[in-house]
Amino acid sequence: MYKLQAEMVPQERMHKLYCDHHGWLEGVLRRKLGNRDDAADLAQDTFERVLRTPAQVALREPRGYLRAVAINLMRNRYRRAALERAYLEALAARPELTAPSPETQRLLMEALEAVHAVLDGMPERTRRIFLMAQMDGMPYKAIAAELDITVNVVQKAVVRGLQHCYQAVYA
Known part of the structure; x- marks a missing residue:
């Protein structure tokens, strides 16, 4: 040793x-x-x-x-x-938009990395439910039906996700 x-x-x-x-x-x-x-x-x-x-x-x-x-x-x-890559693909898919300056692109990438790090710190199930509710805008009932869980479980997961985000930003 x-x-x-x-x-x-x-x-x-x-x-x-x-x-x-x-x-x-x-x-x-x-x-x-x-x-x-x-x-x-x-x-x-x-x-x-x-x-x-x-x-x-x-x-x-x-x-x-x-x-x-x-x-x-x-x-x-x-x-x-x-x-x-995902950011650049999204940017390329919107040719009508003027490309941001390199400095703005760098700031956007840093912000995306920070968001990704916060989301990556959540348990898998909580993150999935949280993103379905917050990003996809799915109603809690639809999330519950799709994942075969109760609406109460969805509500609690979203609350845990919001608490996690709050702690990451303000702790």
Whole structure:
């Protein structure tokens, strides 16, 4: 079992973690992504995220931790790319609209990412019911019938969804 020494200062621990595991992590990511440059970028982002982690504690399984951080970052990249594609497709479908400036596009993408992150934090069932009610404008009875649940369950899920959104914005 590999263990970073607890008595080392955080900077030394991070240096050792990087030296001991960077090549391994980049190799794992290269196999997953099939692209050396993207793997190198993601490995750097992983170590940057670990460095910014407030609790610089000794890790019992550093490779498992690094892999988990890297996989989460990779998922975030894929989600962001999918969100950006959907935004650009929606923009292309409305040729009568003047394309927003690059700055406005960037702000819109950041807003979409924030909304996506909030929705992604909801349990799957709550998110589905919440989106059916809020985005599709479906009546609670129709949602209940489609999902084979009671109207009371729909009401409670929408309330939980609204509470989740409120906490994400104002907490």
